[in-house]
Amino acid sequence: MPKARYTLSKSKKIEFCNFLKEAKFPDGYASNIQRCFNADSIKWQGLKTHDCHILLQRIIPAGLRGLLDDDIYQTIAEFGKFFKELCSQKLNKDVLARMKTEIPIILCKLEKIFPPAFFDVMVHLAVHLPDAAILRGPVQFGWMYPVERRLYTLKRSVRNKARPEGSIAEAYVADEALTFCSRYMDDVETRFNRLPRNVGFSDESAYTVGVFGHGVNLIGACDLSYSEELDKLAWYVLHNCDQAQKYIKMFEDELTATGVAGAYLDRRTEHGFGSWFRNYMWKLNASEEVDDDLFALACGPDLRVRSYSTCVVNGVQYCTVERDKNKKTQNSGVACAGAYRSEIIDFYGTLKEIIELQYNAKNDGTKRYVVVFICDWYKLDDGVISTAAPYQEHSCFVDTGRRPEVFEILPDMPLNRVDEDGLLVDVAEVARLTKENQSKTITEDEENDEVDDDTLMEYCSEEEDVPVEVDSDDE
Known part of the structure; x- marks a missing residue:
């Protein structure tokens, strides 16, 4: 059957x-x-x-x-x-x-x-x-899962199966008494004052600049390094800071006044606003009082960036892809809405690196730092995540993604062009050029008969000490 x-x-x-x-x-x-x-x-x-x-x-x-x-x-x-x-x-x-x-x-x-x-x-x-x-x-x-969990807890408190109601009543009274007393024990860890496993916090009221009050809790040790994309990281922080928007508008107005075209305005702003903003705030600080957080933001981050593998944001844990490989859970996925070709679409990606940018600390020693995620973003095409190549957002410093394979670069098409005709040459002309080339080659071989040609030996030598010489024609 x-x-x-x-x-x-x-x-x-x-x-x-x-x-x-x-x-x-x-x-x-x-x-x-x-x-x-x-x-x-x-x-x-x-x-x-x-x-x-x-x-x-x-x-x-x-x-x-x-x-x-x-x-x-x-x-x-x-x-x-x-x-x-x-x-x-x-x-x-x-x-x-x-x-x-x-x-x-x-x-x-x-x-x-x-x-x-x-x-x-x-x-x-x-x-x-x-x-x-x-x-x-x-x-x-409306569902019964909380009730069933409560009944399971009450059933576990039964010690005398001949009197189950009395056992449940005694256990319930004892639990209520301990719960009432535990609310007055501040120095004892209970379920009411125990911190959650993923601790998150917010320091928005402690800073006047919004990017410093993120409340990200970094976990684990860090790796110090010098990043080649530090300028791009700093621009990304300034571009997403509400307090710096009016200064960006001032810089764009100055560029427009000097005759910069609109097509090059964004690129000139990205590369030149950091140094202009720093010099502007230094001059402004000499004449009048400037906000400390805004001045620290203008001075720029430390040249040494700190890289982490795990952090907690608003009670949600995030890990890098390398960290997730050794875990049973996956916390490296990210999603956000962004602008692409004048429309808002959803972007999905994987977290590659967690970067901490440290700025000048406060007088009392409180740190000013910004946490940035470096991700591989993938564009959503018609409800399907395109994994062919990561999408590169213009204003975001994302990784260039994996290197494409050879079969992805070369299309499955014939090597010759079939959409247009090539150069037409007469057969007699081809025969004449071939004959002239052969006679020229024989003459050069007779002149250089006594000269040893070591070019082939130098190319094919497997020894590391032998230099590979390249002729000017080969170049």
Whole structure:
């Protein structure tokens, strides 16, 4: 009896399991699903409820691509998208109305694929979930997971199975008493005063320049080096500083007054504004009082840049690509919206390096520094991330990306041009030129017969001490 269309062969099962084993998620997003894999029976066991949500909403729509028929894969992907939109933090009533009309069609597609034993009341319950979300709001306020976790905690407190209610009551009273007392113990670490694992902070009120109040917590040791792109890094900081925008406008007005064309205005501003801004603030500081943070920004960063591999921004951990290779989680992905050809599009990339630029410190010793991410950006083309070559943003110092292979540079086309005719030469003219060239070569060989020609030996010599001489004609 042939197998059903929705089943996978053993080779495809191994391919899908290998995909799951290599899948990585951001820190704190999901558990380590790799530990639930059983290589002997090619099964996943011991998955928790949250792991099943991640599988349905994220992994299965991506992992089954190419392993099943298009109609089956499309239906499962739509079913996973439905629960992904339903479990989002914010819900839109228009989206819920659209989901309400889509879920019956998705279930009908599933009925055409899977046998009737697959469909029970739990599958039919998906039809009523959009209506419940419209009345209730986000699903986080209505599902039973917090209640089930609380019941699990209460069940663990049972010591006398003959009197489970009394054991739960005593454990509950003891827990409430300890919780009440712990709120008055400031010098003792409790769950109320314990710092989170990814500590983030904000110092916007401590500085008058916004780029210094970023609140980035750098983790680990740093590597000191001299960067060749320091001027580009400094310009990127100035270009994204709100307090420096009026001075950039002043510099552009001076360039326009001197006759600089608009096509070269951005390039001249990028290369010349740093030194002009520093000289301008020095002259201004001699005559009147200048803000200390703005003056430190104009003086420029330290020539030595500090490179880190991990940092925490607003409670979110970021790691470089090299750091992520040795971890079970992936925190090197970044995404932001940017302008490209007069329109705002989404850019996705990977974090390559975390750079700290230190400026002049305050009088009390407080550091002024700016943290910059160096990334490889990829442009989003029609909903698909283009990995052919990283996109280079004009105002951002991104890496040049990987070097393209030879087969990517040379197109799959004949070497000759077929779109236009070449130079036409008569056959008699070709024969005459060939005869003259042969006679000239014979004459030169007779003149230089007694002279030893060591050119070939010098080219083919494998010894490192023998210099390779190149004739002027070869040059």
